[in-house]
Amino acid sequence: MSELSNALQTRYRSDVCGSLRASDAGRVVRLAGWIHRRRDHGSLVFIDLRDRYGIVQVVVDAAVAPEAHAALTDARIEWVISVEGGVALRRAGTENEKLPTGAVEVAGTKVEVLSRAKTPPFYINEPDAPIDESVRLKHRYLDLRREPLRDRLLLRSQMVQAIREVHHAHGFVEVETPILIKSTPEGARDFIVPSRLQPGSVYALPQSPQQMKQLLMVAGFDRYFQIARCFRDEDLRGDRQPEFTQLDLEMSFVDEGGVRSFVEQMVINVTKRTRPDRPIQQLPFPVFTYDEALERYGSDKPDLRYGLELIDLGAALPATTGFKVFDAPRASGGRVRAIRVPGLGGIARSQIDDLTERAKRYGADGIVWISLQEDGEVRSPIAKFLSAEATTALWSATGGTTVAAGGDLLLIVAGERVRSAEVLGRLRVEVAGEIGLADPDILAFCWVHRFPMYQWESESGRWDATHNPFSAPVPEHRDLLTTSSGDLARRSAGDPAGGALAQQYDVVLNGWELGGGSIRIHDRELLERSFALMGHSLDDARAKFGALLDAFEYGAPPHGGIAIGVERWAALLAGQTNIREVMAFPKTQSGSDLMLEAPSEPDPSQWSDLGLSVRRPTGGVTGAKKDA
């Protein structure tokens, strides 16, 4: 710490504001910082001086230092000043226990104004004051002065430092890959950068360094990582920005267990170093297959901080119930699933309606509910369809007839196997949030793996890839790919290749997907087959991924890796649900930077340099804001 203190010394300051302690009493120091608060008592003025290390009280007495006193009488909040003075223990009874520096104060003798400040548009000295986010974004440099955002960026910096240290300690090589690359569709839309030297051609910004890192494996780098900026031109959400940062890593000569074991140790290490105060729920991380996660939690990113698991009611119900809402889906291979919510037996009708509406939005036909009161009374709109025996069977299937205070509520969704689980999985998360089941301090990590390679899309009536084409199938399913011939998109729902599982794994934290990766295909023939199954022609695949395919003919090691969303991880460690809260300069939901006012129209000459012109939407009085 004293080494750091020395490093922070400059001609403007001998110490930083947050560092002074009782042991510094008697020293003469020079400080520089922002005026956080001022308390003017006439001929005695107190200033709280702030820098990013903390706050210290400066007191100036007109009788002792008239010039300094005059300067501080003029000074205002957020002015930047430097102060020289002696560190003194505060008078008995005037210590401030809320400040780490609260035992001392600096008796200012010289004050120099380094920079004046306008009155800020919002409170910088009140960390909890709510402020409209657009105002914060417009003056982001002021928001960043405030304690919450400052602390989150400091946390993120520590995380990145820890990430680098762990990787270097394990033999990883940090390599930077280009930002201007070739458009290689990975699912999301590319951001495109027109080329001036080759008019009509474009670069694309990377959605991730996926191909580059695999090429680095072919190059023999063995273990690579990068804190990589990625770009995806899709609609924004609280957990999605058009540009974001991934911890991208790739390893050669490993299997899935090898990657997961390193990543898990790295994640634990970084988490414990940066948030030692937050308990990790379970070590080692629990591992679920995709199927298991879906069946038990209705999600491929389960929040494990609470139970509320999905229950398949099939076994508890007679083969036909006479209730078509249950019978019809079951006849076509669907499921009847439930979650049992303790204590919600007295839920209001309007809240049920609200849940039903949400379930419909997520793709269910509706919800069936049954409530069991403490006194054993059963209430449900479908009571008339179910015998007393059937109802009892349902309750025992979901955990018996012992009910929590307030009664229990059974929420039932019937439908197609995956859809019914996903709908209920969403309700599980929402209900848990609403009744406060999730402990906000706990960090519940897990792995989900063995994802299906392809998913049958019933609407479009075709198979669709669930991830990128580079992921290898699990060894026992390799034949499903090689024996299958041709375009999976034209194959039927029952095609065996559709059942292939991938060596794909996601890290999940508190219900958020932190990252995902896979063991890659490192065989040209198999990779071409994988593309073919996804409907790419051979020419198409070679045009888009030619370099990788070629590279695999020159000796490619078995390899695999993962990419972890740095902002999501940081947000979760910071206790935030929005990644904008861990980004210095985020964009709005419509992709604007309110501070820089980007995007903006370029100078017309920039279009012509690129050989481009723009067709504006017609009827466009709207778009023409600043015409000449």
Next chain:
RNA sequence: GGACCCGUGGUGUAGCGGCCCAACAUGCCAGCCUGUCACGCUGGAGAUCGCCGGUUCGAAUCCGGUCGGGUCCGCCA
């Protein structure tokens, strides 16, 4: 592409057809104050209620559109 919520002095809110050329808190400005720490006290300034149009005798308030922000669905690993 779609659904919903929000927009009132610098900031956060109240007001939801006339009582409002708009209220409260805080901030800001001025004066006073030698032990405060969200200092205190006294006084003052500051808003065409996002914008455009409509309904009405009358609109911050109701309606339509539009712009901006947010949440979500679709989209996106």
